[in-house]
């Protein structure tokens with residue numbers, strides 16, 4: 001049975017300037033596999049991911065013919081039921097640890113929060129689990145990091161903390177929204193390797209959001225290509241080079257090849273008709 | 277060697293304390309400098325205001341000598357600073373009492389009123405602001421906005437007079453002007469040890485609950501009025517700070533972790549809201565401690581505001597200067613306090 005099933009998902013914002021349709025009829029099925037979502041900035045990737053958690057703030061609105069997680073109807077679930085899913089069942093690694101960790105709370109307190117508040121663990125137990133989670137993301141000095149505040153961590157370190165925090169309750173589905181886009185190139189690979197290893201080992205489903213098509217193809221089994229709120233192409237990662245859609249081909253061509261001939265990057269070819 | 281010294285927490289603390297003390301001293305002297313200059317600039321002759329304008333030339337010369345007015349300015353300032361550091365702000369011209377003794381009587385009245393008003397303002401304004409921020413556009417938000425707007429736009433004296441008329445005059449629920457009923461005024465003077473000068477505290481310490489209740493009935497209306505004004509400001513600021521925090525990514529993180537909204541707002545967002553809110557509350561408290569002249573006048577409240585105003589009207593420069601210095605010190609003190617609190621809540625401000 002599929003873990004997540006989304007049919008005709010729409011996310012729209014009623015703004016003063018009129019209705020903004022961020023996601024316009026996205027459908028996909030996800031098992032315990034790794035699904036990539038790619039597309040240029042503003043194509044609706046983040047909103048798709050957050051809609052699954054029903055974490056889109058007003059004036060944003062979520063509509064879908066069907067959105068079910070593990071047999072549970074997410075569109076009908078009460079806020080309380082959604083809260084029970086968030087964390088232990090579905091988690092999300094956000095883009096920039098500089099903004100996504102609470103600046104005035106110690107890292108340790110943020111890591112232990114779910115364990116203390118939800119699972120009602122004692123301080124000691126929660127502390128040990130948090131330390132173990134930090135070790136799992138290859139942080140060498142977990143005791144010190146627990147006592148640190150987010151601004152005292154580097155970007156790479158912050159994102160490892162984020163990953164550790166989201167993986168503590170062992171969710172069935174992890175949504176990673178551009179988890180390395182805000183990091184230095186040198187640490188991107190490291191953080192990705194850690195994330196990849198953990199997701200594989202624990203056999204969880206993954207939605208990996210990125211604007212980097214090649215990266216997504218390396219990580220995922222299947223790729224959705226989004227453009228202006230719509231999925232314009234869906235393909236298996238190994239078939240990437242056979243992409244038919246001109247937008248996907250455009251995304252592929254946009255990427256510079258290391259060691260390749262130095263040519264000016266071709267502009268991304270866009271056509272409004274693709275997204276009607 | 278010097279490295280280990282610099283790293284020692286004790287040395288660091290001592291260094292920081294010395295730094296704070298030095299900056300306090302400098303600010304204080306700066307404050308004295310400003311009041312000193314003001315006293316020289318105003319067209320009030322200190323000698324004439326003491327002796328009256330029928331004094332003889334000889335009397336005037338003698339008084340000038342006594343006040344040190346023949347000394348060069350820098351020396352006068354030196355004497356002024358030296359005396360001020362010892363708590364000597366001169367003699368009140370009207371009463372011939374030391375200014376410091378008068379202020380010690382008037383300031384507690386203001387302190388009591390301002391503190392109670394600020395407690396009201398925070399206790400009501402913060403939850404109101406949070407409520408408004410979490411449901412923007414809702415009826416709750418509209419009510420908070422309306423109540424705040426009224427606090428901004430209604431003249432204080434009008435609100436005060438109407439309050440007195442209604443709650444004291446018509447309904448008789450509260451005490452009238454003054455800090456106590458006339459009968460209790462004497463009793464307080466003679467029967468209660470005045471430890472703080474604040475009636476609520478002194479009567480409570482003395483176990484005189486009858487007097488305490490009477491003091492409450494007198495302070496409740498002015499404190500409620502000032503508290504309302506402070507609430508209007510604090511709720512508006514809280515609302516905007518909270519709205520800003522709720523839009524931040526770390527809030528989404530907390531929700532992703534499945535934290536209940538109560539915790540997201542009151543723990544995650546509130547701790548961040550407190551950072552700017554400390555300054556807002558401190559400023560509002562300071563402005564009340566300055567003495568709310570209109571309110572004090574309407575409610576016959578013998579506080580710092582009316583003290584300074586009366587002194588000004590009577591050309592009583594030593595009293596004006598003393599009062600101004602106290603106001604300045606209140607600002608310095610609250611500034612220091614909010615600095616400390618600020619560092620407590622915001623790790624990024626600690627260095």
Ligand SMILES: Nc1ncnc2c1ncn2[C@@H]1O[C@H](COP(=O)(O)OP(=O)(O)O)[C@@H](O)[C@H]1O
Pocket residue numbers: 013015020021022023039040041042043044045046047048060
């Ligand atoms: N609060 C909002 N109000 C109006 N439009 C919004 C809001 N949030 C997002 N959008 C719109 O939704 C679209 C998709 O955004 P997003 O999902 O963040 O794109 P991506 O993650 O692919 O870069 C954007 O074009 C943006 O303009």
Ligand SMILES: [Mg+2]
Pocket residue numbers: 045046047177178
């Ligand atoms: Mg995005």
